[in-house]
Amino acid sequence: MPAEVTTYPELQGFIQQQARRADIDTATTAFPFLMEGAPASVTWHINVDRTDGEPVTRESFAPAMADTDVQNALHMHLVTRDRSSAGHIDDLLLGGGMTLRLPVLP
Helix, strand or coil: CCCCCCHHHHHHHHHHHHHHHCCCCCCCEEEEEEEEEECEEEEEEEECCCCCCCCEEEEEEEECCCCCCCHHHHEEEEEEEECCCCEEEEECCCCCCCECCCCCCC
Protein backbone atom coordinates (compact mmCIF):
# COMPACT_ATOMS: atom_id res chain seq x y z
CA MET A 1 0.00 0.00 0.00
CA PRO A 2 1.26 3.51 -0.70
CA ALA A 3 2.85 5.26 2.28
CA GLU A 4 0.49 8.23 1.83
CA VAL A 5 -2.50 6.03 2.78
CA THR A 6 -2.47 6.51 6.54
CA THR A 7 -5.97 7.29 7.85
CA TYR A 8 -9.18 5.25 7.96
CA PRO A 9 -10.91 7.39 5.27
CA GLU A 10 -7.83 7.19 3.02
CA LEU A 11 -7.72 3.42 3.51
CA GLN A 12 -11.40 3.11 2.67
CA GLY A 13 -10.91 5.06 -0.56
CA PHE A 14 -7.79 3.10 -1.49
CA ILE A 15 -9.51 -0.26 -0.91
CA GLN A 16 -12.45 0.83 -3.03
CA GLN A 17 -10.13 2.03 -5.80
CA GLN A 18 -8.09 -1.17 -5.80
CA ALA A 19 -11.21 -3.35 -5.68
CA ARG A 20 -12.61 -1.58 -8.73
CA ARG A 21 -9.31 -2.17 -10.54
CA ALA A 22 -9.75 -5.86 -9.68
CA ASP A 23 -13.22 -5.77 -11.31
CA ILE A 24 -15.06 -5.99 -7.98
CA ASP A 25 -18.37 -4.12 -8.16
CA THR A 26 -17.95 -2.12 -4.97
CA ALA A 27 -21.37 -0.46 -5.27
CA THR A 28 -23.28 -3.73 -4.90
CA THR A 29 -20.80 -6.38 -3.77
CA ALA A 30 -19.40 -6.92 -0.30
CA PHE A 31 -15.95 -8.53 -0.31
CA PRO A 32 -13.27 -9.69 2.11
CA PHE A 33 -9.80 -8.19 2.21
CA LEU A 34 -6.63 -8.77 4.17
CA MET A 35 -4.03 -6.28 5.35
CA GLU A 36 -0.72 -7.18 6.89
CA GLY A 37 1.92 -5.07 8.55
CA ALA A 38 2.59 -2.98 11.64
CA PRO A 39 0.21 0.01 11.90
CA ALA A 40 1.32 3.20 13.63
CA SER A 41 -1.70 2.95 15.95
CA VAL A 42 -4.94 1.00 16.27
CA THR A 43 -8.00 1.73 18.41
CA TRP A 44 -9.88 -1.51 18.91
CA HIS A 45 -12.06 -3.39 21.34
CA ILE A 46 -13.15 -6.85 22.48
CA ASN A 47 -10.04 -8.68 23.68
CA VAL A 48 -7.09 -7.59 25.79
CA ASP A 49 -4.29 -5.98 23.77
CA ARG A 50 -1.31 -8.27 24.04
CA THR A 51 0.36 -7.22 20.79
CA ASP A 52 3.29 -5.33 22.34
CA GLY A 53 3.62 -3.48 19.03
CA GLU A 54 3.99 -6.69 17.03
CA PRO A 55 2.70 -6.87 13.43
CA VAL A 56 -0.89 -8.01 13.07
CA THR A 57 -3.06 -9.52 10.36
CA ARG A 58 -6.38 -7.85 9.69
CA GLU A 59 -9.07 -10.23 8.49
CA SER A 60 -11.62 -7.78 7.27
CA PHE A 61 -14.78 -7.23 5.29
CA ALA A 62 -15.74 -4.36 3.00
CA PRO A 63 -19.47 -3.78 2.57
CA ALA A 64 -20.87 -2.55 -0.71
CA MET A 65 -19.57 1.03 -0.80
CA ALA A 66 -21.82 2.98 -3.11
CA ASP A 67 -21.45 5.98 -0.79
CA THR A 68 -17.77 6.52 -0.05
CA ASP A 69 -18.52 9.58 2.10
CA VAL A 70 -19.53 7.30 4.98
CA GLN A 71 -16.58 7.32 7.37
CA ASN A 72 -15.54 3.96 8.78
CA ALA A 73 -17.80 1.95 6.47
CA LEU A 74 -15.29 -0.90 6.54
CA HIS A 75 -15.77 -3.69 9.05
CA MET A 76 -12.30 -4.66 10.21
CA HIS A 77 -10.88 -7.08 12.75
CA LEU A 78 -7.34 -7.66 13.81
CA VAL A 79 -5.67 -10.91 14.72
CA THR A 80 -2.10 -11.01 15.96
CA ARG A 81 0.19 -13.30 14.02
CA ASP A 82 0.57 -15.57 17.02
CA ARG A 83 -3.25 -15.57 17.41
CA SER A 84 -2.99 -14.46 21.06
CA SER A 85 -5.12 -11.32 20.57
CA ALA A 86 -8.07 -10.41 18.36
CA GLY A 87 -10.66 -7.66 18.20
CA HIS A 88 -12.73 -5.16 16.20
CA ILE A 89 -10.89 -2.13 14.76
CA ASP A 90 -12.57 1.18 15.59
CA ASP A 91 -9.90 3.47 14.10
CA LEU A 92 -6.35 3.19 12.88
CA LEU A 93 -3.35 5.11 11.63
CA LEU A 94 -1.30 3.11 9.16
CA GLY A 95 2.47 3.01 9.02
CA GLY A 96 4.53 2.28 5.93
CA GLY A 97 5.04 -1.25 4.71
CA MET A 98 1.38 -2.35 4.86
CA THR A 99 0.17 -4.93 2.35
CA LEU A 100 -3.40 -5.14 0.99
CA ARG A 101 -4.77 -8.39 -0.45
CA LEU A 102 -8.07 -8.60 -2.34
CA PRO A 103 -9.93 -11.67 -3.55
CA VAL A 104 -9.29 -12.95 -7.06
CA LEU A 105 -12.50 -13.27 -9.03
CA PRO A 106 -13.05 -16.37 -11.13
